[in-house]
Amino acid sequence: MTYKIKKWGGDDEDIKLIERAFEFAQKAHTGQKRLSGEPYIIHPLAIAEYLADLTHDIPTLAAALLHDVSEDTEYTIKDIQKEFGDEIAFLVEGVTKLDKIKYKGTERAAENLRKMFLAVAEDIRVVLIKLIDRLHNMQTIECMGPEKQKRIALETLEIYAPLAYRLGIGEIKGQLEDLSFPIVSPNEYEWLTKNLKDHFEERKKYVGKLLPIVNRELKLEKINYVDTHARAKHSYSLYKKLLKFDMDLNKIFDLVAVRVIVPEIESCYAALGVIHKLWRPMPGLIKDYIALPKPNGYKSIHTTVFGPEGKMIEFQIRTS
Ligand code: MN
Numbered sequence: 001m002t003y004k005i006k007k008w009g010g011d012d013e014d015i016k017l018i019e020r021a022f023e024f025a026q027k028a029h030t031g032q033k034r035l036s037g038e039p040y041i042i043h044p045l046a047i048a049e050y051l052a053d054l055t056h057d058i059p060t061l062a063a064a065l066l067h068d069v070s071e072d073t074e075y076t077i078k079d080i081q082k083e084f085g086d087e088i089a090f091l092v093e094g095v096t097k098l099d100k101i102k103y104k105g106t107e108r109a110a111e112n113l114r115k116m117f118l119a120v121a122e123d124i125r126v127v128l129i130k131l132i133d134r135l136h137n138m139q140t141i142e143c144m145g146p147e148k149q150k151r152i153a154l155e156t157l158e159i160y161a162p163l164a165y166r167l168g169i170g171e172i173k174g175q176l177e178d179l180s181f182p183i184v185s186p187n188e189y190e191w192l193t194k195n196l197k198d199h200f201e202e203r204k205k206y207v208g209k210l211l212p213i214v215n216r217e218l219k220l221e222k223i224n225y226v227d228t229h230a231r232a233k234h235s236y237s238l239y240k241k242l243l244k245f246d247m248d249l250n251k252i253f254d255l256v257a258v259r260v261i262v263p264e265i266e267s268c269y270a271a272l273g274v275i276h277k278l279w280r281p282m283p284g285l286i287k288d289y290i291a292l293p294k295p296n297g298y299k300s301i302h303t304t305v306f307g308p309e310g311k312m313i314e315f316q317i318r319t320s
Pocket of ligand 1: 067
């Protein structure tokens with residue numbers, strides 16, 4: 001993690017603080033183990049590592065390292081405050097407060113709980129730490145008993161994933177949902193596994209091969225573009241979409257989607273031409289939301305093409 005901090009230009013003081021927080025947490029959790037049998041410190045460390053890719057806020061990273069100290073060890077928030085100051089103590093206390101909010105109920109209660117969650121957190125950084133805390137707990141959930149797994153996974157699906165979405169971190173939403181899905185709806189998950197040819201990991205690999213081809217072709221045709229990125233649709237969001245399409249996988253065209261960002265509108269059409277030259281478009285699926293914006297103001301060109309290996313890819317072309 002110190003490597004990451006150096007890379008984004010953090011100074012020696014930042015690194016010293018993070019090292020102090022790590023040492024404090026390690027001392028506080030000495031002798032404690034995760035359900036997996038690993039030393040407890042693995043958990044806060046994994047969270048801080050993950051967060052270092054999302055934020056450059058040093059207090060957030062320090063608080064992540066310390067987030068379970070006051071709950072699970074002999075040290076208190078007061079000790080953290082003495083050692084690390086008010087801001088970090090406030091963040092740790094916030095995470096501890098959120099631990100007490102638990103979801104057991106219905107859809108209606110979920111919305112109230114999400115609101116309460118944000119109110120109790122007071123600071124968006126607290127929510128961020130808690131989301132990654134949950135992500136790590138979900139990644140290691142197989143160590144828990146089946147009853148607890150169900151409760152935690154349902155809570156993740158109803159409370160945490162929507163909060164991640166609200167915070168604009170869709171990748172974490174997708175991961176939280178995909179980890180919960182097999183536990184909350186095992187039959188539906190099994191159905192999807194049986195009926196889907198390419199699973200998320202395979203789609204991700206495919207996406208990795210796709211982008212260089214697109215970039216090369218755009219450069220070759222001298223199209224000015226700002227950025228291209230691609231994503232593979234997560235399993236749970238695919239399942240939810242299927243519910244709206246009679247569970248017909250043939251009606252889903254965005255298992256793989258590529259976004260091309262160009263500097264001006266003219267380049268959108270030029271880029272569309274390049275993509276259609278590269279891969280044959282599917283009739284009826286070219287949508288020009290630039291000429292005809294959606295009622296909510298959405299402007300973009302969509303097209304679906306038969307990509308490499310005959311797989312369908314949705315392209316979205318827009319200006320920055
Ligand atoms: Mn934790």
